[in-house]
Amino acid sequence: MTDSSYSDYTIKWATLPWEVEQAHALRRRVFCEEQGIFAEDDTDTVDEYARVLVALGNNGGWHQEVVGTVRIHQEALDLWYGSRLAVAAPFRRQGQLGRALIKLAVSSAHALGCTCFMATVQKQNEALFQQLNWQTKDYKTLFGHSHAVMEAELAAYPPCYTPNSGYVLRAPQIAKPTKNWFGENEAANDHTSCEFISGAYVPGALIAQQTINQQAMYQGSVSKRFKGAV
Numbered sequence: 001m002t003d004s005s006y007s008d009y010t011i012k013w014a015t016l017p018w019e020v021e022q023a024h025a026l027r028r029r030v031f032c033e034e035q036g037i038f039a040e041d042d043t044d045t046v047d048e049y050a051r052v053l054v055a056l057g058n059n060g061g062w063h064q065e066v067v068g069t070v071r072i073h074q075e076a077l078d079l080w081y082g083s084r085l086a087v088a089a090p091f092r093r094q095g096q097l098g099r100a101l102i103k104l105a106v107s108s109a110h111a112l113g114c115t116c117f118m119a120t121v122q123k124q125n126e127a128l129f130q131q132l133n134w135q136t137k138d139y140k141t142l143f144g145h146s147h148a149v150m151e152a153e154l155a156a157y158p159p160c161y162t163p164n165s166g167y168v169l170r171a172p173q174i175a176k177p178t179k180n181w182f183g184e185n186e187a188a189n190d191h192t193s194c195e196f197i198s199g200a201y202v203p204g205a206l207i208a209q210q211t212i213n214q215q216a217m218y219q220g221s222v223s224k225r226f227k228g229a230v
Contacts, residue, residue, distance in 0.1 A: 006057035006064065011100045012166025013108065014052040014069075022066035023052050030086040037143045042084065046073050053105055055087070055097045058168070068097040072105050075118075080109040082119040094172050102132055104166060106152045111159035117152040126150070133157075 014020045024043065031042040055068030070085040082105045087097050106117050118137075121129050123146040126136060133156035138149040160166075 006059055006067075006171050008058050008171055009067070009097060009100075009169045010056040010058055010063060010166055011097075011104050011169065012054060012056070013104075013163040014054045015164050019054050019056070019063075019066060020052050023054050023069035026066055026069055026088055027084050027086050029088070031084070034089070037145060046071070046083070049073060050083075051108075053101055053108075053163075055091075055101055057091075067091045068101055070101045070105050072109055074109075074112075074114075078113055078115040080112075080114040080117045082106070082109075082117065085119075096169055096172070098128070099132060100167075100169055102129070103157065104160060104163060106154070106157040107160035108163035110154055110157055111161045111163075115154070117154065117157075119150050119152075120147045121150050122147055 014023060024047075027042050028040075032038045032040060050071040050073040053070045053072065054066045056063040057065050057067045066088075068087040068091065070082055072080055072082050075081050082102070085098060085101060087101075091097055106114075109117055119129070119134075120140070120142065121134075123139075126148040129148075129150050130136070133153040134150045135153065136148045136150050140147055140149060
C-alpha cells in the first residue's frame, strides 16, 4: 500500500497476534533488508517481555496493516527503554507516524511509573529526537553503526493510561491549487497544522485553516515534520 491508501492511522499497543506478527515483519524489512544491520532476523531476548506498539493504516474504521512499530521494555523499577522504531518506506514522508509512535511509547511508560525513559538512537535520527524533547547523554557504536544514547524529557510526555486503544491520526491531505477570480493559482487551504481526531493530540496532520478564528485556535501548534526513515 501507499501513504495515500488510508484515511487515518491508529497508534496503539499491539493487542492482536497479527499486529505483532506484522510488526516483526516490518522490523525485518527495515533492519535486515534495507539497512543490513542484522543478517536475517532482528529479534532478541528483549522481545520476550517487551511491549509492541504499532501504527495501523485504517480504512472505513477497519485496521488494514501495520505501517510502523516500536517496542518498549522495563529495564529496572522506574527505568524504561524504547527500541526498534521502524516506519514502512512508503509512509515515511508523512512526517507524523514516527513521532506519534515515540509519543505513545514514552507516555504509556510514564503512566506505568517510569521516571527515566532511554533509547539508543541511530546517529542520523538524533536531530529528530532532539526536536521531540530528548537529550543526548553519550555516543556508542552498535552493530557497526554510530548511535546516540538519549533520554526523554518526561515533562513533555503526559501519561497515557489507555495505550490499548491509543489514538487516531488523520492522514495528511494536500490541497490542490485552485484558480482565484483573476485566473491565478492559489494553494487554497494548504496549511500545515495539527488536530485532534480521537484520543491524544499529535502534530503533523494537514488541515484547512479557513478563518482568522481557526488560525488563532491553531496558532503555536505547528511543528516541524519528521523526515526520512526512523
